[in-house]
Amino acid sequence: MDGGERIDLSRPIGDTVKATTCYMCACRCGIKVHLHQGRIRYIEGNKDHPVNKGVLCAKGSAGIMNHYSPARLRKPLKRAGERGSGAFVEIEWEEALTTLAARLAHIRATDPKKLAFFTGRDQSQSLTGWWANQFGTPNFAAHGGFCSVNMAAAGLYTIGGSFWEFGEPDWEHAEYFLMFGVAEDHDSNPIKAGIAKLKARGAKFVSVNPVKTGYQAVADEWIGIAPGTDGLFVMALIHELLKADRIDLDFLVKYTNAPWLVRRDDGLFVRDAAGNPLCWDTRTGNTASALSPDVAPKLVGETTLLDGTRAVPVFELMAARYLSPEYAAEKVADACGVPAATIKRIAAELAHAAFDKQIVLDQPWTDWAGRRHAQTIGRPVAMHAMRGISAHSNGFQTCRAIHILQILLGAIDTPGSWRYKSPFPRPCPPGPKPTGKPEQVAPDKPMGGMPLGFTLGPEDLLLDRDGKPMRIDKAYSWEAPIAAHGLMHMVIANAWAGDPYEIDTLFMYMANMAWNSSMNTSGTMRMLTDKKPDGTYKIPFVVYSDAFASEMVAYADLVLPDTTYLERWDCISLLDRPIGSMEGPGDAIRQPVVEPDRDVRPFQTVLIDLGARLKLPGFTNPDGTPKFPGGYADYIVNHERKPGVGPLAGFRGRDGSKSGVGEPNPKQLERYIENGAFWRHHLEPEQMHYKHANKGYLEAAVKLGLIDKPDQIVMQIYSEPLQKFRNAARGLGAVPCPPEHRARIEHACDPLPFWYPPFEGEMVDTNEFPLHAITQRPMPMYHSWGSQNAWLRQILNDNRLYVNRATAEKQGLADGDWVWIVSHHGRVKGRIKTMEGVNPHTVWTWNAIGKRKGAWNLAEDAHEATRGFLLNHAIAELLPEKGGLGHRYSNSDPVTGQAAWFDLRVRLEKCDPVEAGETAPLHPALQAPPNLPPRPEISRFGAEFKR
C-alpha cells in the first residue's frame, strides 16, 4: 500500500545551517540552527560539541518558540505612568542612551556606588563585571548569589574546583554515583547522558533528594531525605568510613592539608618564615615544609613548637570531629529520615567501590615533584550535587562536607571519580580578592579590580571606615564574608531600606526580580514602587534590559530591549564560565543566526556603547573615541585582559595558531564559526588525571594562561580563611568583628565542615509550620523563560503543590483540593496533588510556572496566572528578628550569602470552598508594553516550510 501518496523523502531541511550556542538554560550546549529563507526551521544538537555531543533537551528544541515569542520587546521604553503599572511610551535608542549616560555620568562623578548594577542570568560576566570595575562601583553581581554560590564557594575553597561548572563525574569509569539535590539543575544534558552510560555499565546510581522525579525516578536507590539534612547524612557516612578505617590515607597525605599542623591557640596553620605550612616530619623528627615532597608527615599527635605553642595535624582534628558520636548513623537517622542501616550500607558500598573496585590504568604520569608513576589509580566513586544542597542556609558547610567525603575516598580527579573540568583546578581559593574597599571606590575612577573575588580573611572584607558593608547587597561584610557571587536577592530590599545606604540607579539585566527571582515577591513589588514623603521613589531610577515583556519590565523607568540568543554575538569565556571538560579547556561563541526584526540591540553592545559615552578608560581610546566601535563582537576579538589573554582562548595570534595566550586575531570569530562555534584544547592522556598534582597538566595550564604557577594545588580539608573569620569573632586579628555579629560568625565559620539546622526551622515554631516546602525545576523548563513558550507551556502551565499521600490523608486533604500554603511570612494559594515519592514532611512544586497576569503577552486567563502559583510569596528575604537586637539577617547562608530558598517551613490550610478555584496573591494585570504583536488564536508555525 502506498495510500497514493508521494513523499519527498529528501527535502533539504533548509537553505542555510549555522552553528551557535544554546541559551535556553545555562548549560551552553552546541546547536545547529537550520534556516529556510531567513526563517528558523529546525534546531538540533551539534554532534561535535563537547557539552552535549549532539543531543538537545526540550528547552533547546523549543528555542524556535522563544525566538518567535510575541512577548519579545520591540523598542526602548520610557515609563509613562506610575512605576509598576506597565504604562510606557516607545523612545529612540539615542534618547534612551543619552538619558542613561547623563544620569550615570553624574553618579560616577559624585558617588559611583550609587549605581547598583546586577546582571542576572548573564553569561557575559567577564564583560559586565569589568564594566562595573571601569565605572567604579563595587555594586555588581550576577545571579549566582541566589543560585549556587554555596556550591561554587565550597568547592573552590576546598578542592579548587566545584560541582557542575568546574568539574564532572567520570561517567565512563564510575562504579558508584552519588547525587545530591538535583532536579533538572545543571548540567542538564550531560547528566542524562552520563546516567545512561552508568546504567548500561551496571554501575550503581544513588540519588538523594526529597522528591522522586526526573533523575530520581531512574536511580537504583532513592534516598528521600528531609530537606537541609544532607550534611548530617554525609557526615554519618564519613563517621562510618573513619570508624572502619576505610579511607585513602595516601591520598590525604599527598594531596590534601591533612598533615598540616594547626596551632592549638589560634587555629591557624604553623608556617615557616617564608609562609609555607609545616608538618611534623617523622624522618627528621622535626617540623618541615608540608609542601615538600620529601617528608613523611605525622597524621596524629600533638607537637610542641619551639615557642611553646602546641600544634596538631589537620587529620587528627578532622578524625576526632567525625568520629564523634553525634555523627553516628543511629544518631542522625531520625533527623534525616534515613534508616541507620541504609546509611551504613551506603558507606560500605562507597568503600567497596572506591577501594575494592579500584581502577588501574596503564597510563604513566608525572607528579608535581617530578616523580614518574607507571600507572594511574582510580577510585571509581563519583558525586554530583546542586540546588538541594545549595539553597539552604547550611549549604556551604554541607557542600564542603561532600567534598571531604570525596577526599577521604581518594575520589577527586582520578579515573572513575569526580574530575576537574579544565581550566580548573585552581588554587583553593583562586584569586583575585574582591574589589571595593573605601580607598578603591572614588569618583570618576575605575576600582582597579573586579568587584567579585575570594576573601582570605577579615582584611579582605569590603567594609567602610565604620565597619559597615561597602556593598549594597552586603556581600563581603560580616553578614556574608565569602559572598563570592554577591547577593542579588538582597539588592532591592536593601536599596529600598537605604541599608547600608541609599542608591540612585538600579540597573538590572536578565533577572525577573519583580517575580520569580525574588523572595517576598509581593513585598519586592511594593519596594520598587514605594515613595518617600516628597513623592519620589525610594529607589529613584530603575533601568532594566530584557528580551521579553517579563514581570520586571513593568518596574523599570527605562527599558533597554535585548535581542534573543539567536540574534547576537556572545562568548562563553575562560574568564567567566567556560565549557571546559575533564579532557581539556574549551570556550564557545554565539553568532547572530538571524537579524533582529525589531528595534532591539544586544545588551553587551549597549553596555560597551554606554562605556564609551561615559569615557570609561577600558572602553575609550586615548583620543576619546570608542575603543570597540564594532560592539560586542569587536570587544570579544580585541579586548585583552592582560597581554595575550582575551575573552576567547582559541585561535589566538595573528594567524590563529595560538591557544590560550596570543595576540588578538582579526579572524578569530570566523575561525570559531568554521569550527562549529566552539574551541577546545585536548589534554594529553598523561595530563588528564590528578590535575591538582600533575606536573604535565600544571605546566600546560600555565602555558595556556589558565593558572599563574605550576604549583601543586593542595586540597583544604581545614579552611584557614574560615578560621581567620572565626578568630575575628573571638576578638583576634587586626579587623575586629563587631560584637553583634560575633556569635554567628564564630558558629558558621568553622574551619571543618559541620552540620547545623537550617535557620528558618530554628527560628519559627515547627509545630506551627511542620512541613518543609521546596521547588523542583521541571525538565522542560528554565524558570520564566520556559513557561512562556508556546510549546513548553503545553507540557506544564499549572503547577500543583505535591504532598505525600499519607501526609495529605492525615490532614484530610485530597487530590485537587485548594489549600493555603502558610509560612511565617505570608501565604500562597494553590491546588494540591498527592504523590507517593516525596518525603512525608516535605511539600513541593515546580519552579517558576506561576506568572503575573498580563506579563509575557500571555492571556489574562492563562493558567500560569490564574492557577499557577509562586512559592516565592511565602519566602521572606529576611530572617525573623532574634534576641531583641532589632537586626534581621538576610535569609541566606551566613558564610556565602546564598539565598536559602529551601529552608522554607509551611503548614497547609484547606481553603473554604468559596476561596477555591484561583491562586492568591493575585496582583492586578500588568499593562502590556506598546506595540507587542497580538497573540495568535492559532499558530501554524512550520506551514511555510512545506513547499
Added chain:
Amino acid sequence: MTAYTPPTGKQLGLVIDLDTCVGCHACAVNCKEWNTGGHSAPLPDRDPYGADPTGVWFNRIHTFEAGEGATSRTVHFPKSCLHCAEPLCVEVCPTGASYKRVEDGIVLVNADTCIGCKLCSWACPYGAREFDDDDGVMKKCTLCVDKIYNETLPEADRVPACVSTCPASARHFGDLGDPDSAVSKLVADRGGYELMPELGYKPTNRYLPPRESKAKAGCTGAPAALETRIDPDALHPVLRWVDRILSR
C-alpha cells in the same frame, strides 16, 4: 484482517528504554519541531498563549507513579504511534488515506485523501493519532520518514528526531522485522515488550523494562555495613592512625 506485513519483512520502529527515560520531554519537543515543518506540516497549536493551549504532538510523555509508599516507582512513559503490523487504524479507514508502507512498515496518513472522519483514532487503542482540527485531517508519527531517508543529511543523522535528540539514549531506531538488527538484539537482551499484545495489532515499537535496581544489600558486592575497627567512644579513637606514616 488484511495482512499488512511488508513482503520484505522490513518493519521500522522504535525501542524505548524505560530504564533511562527521565521524562525530560526532549523527544516530544524535537519531534514537534521537526514535524511542524516536515512532511505533515504544520502541527498547529490552538490558543498558544491563552488559557487552553492545545496542539498536535506526535509524541507525548506520560508520567505516573506505580505502587505505594517509599518503594513506589515514578514512571516516565513516552508514547507515539507504534506502527502496528496489523493496524486497525488502517483497516477502518474508509478512504484508504491511512496506510502502511510496503517498503518499511511505517504507518502514514495521506492528507490529500483523509476526510477527517476520525474512525482511525477511535480504532487506535493506543491513542496515538492526533487530529489537526485546523486542516481537518488526521496526523500522526511518521517515524520522520522525511528524515530517515533524507539524502541531504549525513548518514548518522538519518534517524527520527526523537532518537537523535534523546539525551538519555533511551530511544533506539531500526528494523524490528530483522531479528539480527541491533534493535532486535537489544529487545532480546533486555526483555523488551510490546504494549497490549492481547489486542492482536502486533505493535512494532518495543519498550525495555527498567533494569533490576541495585538497592538491596549485597547488590554491588559490598557488605551490609563496614566492620568497625575503631571504637568512637574510646578516649582517643584517633590513636588508630598514630603509627601510620606515609610519605608525600
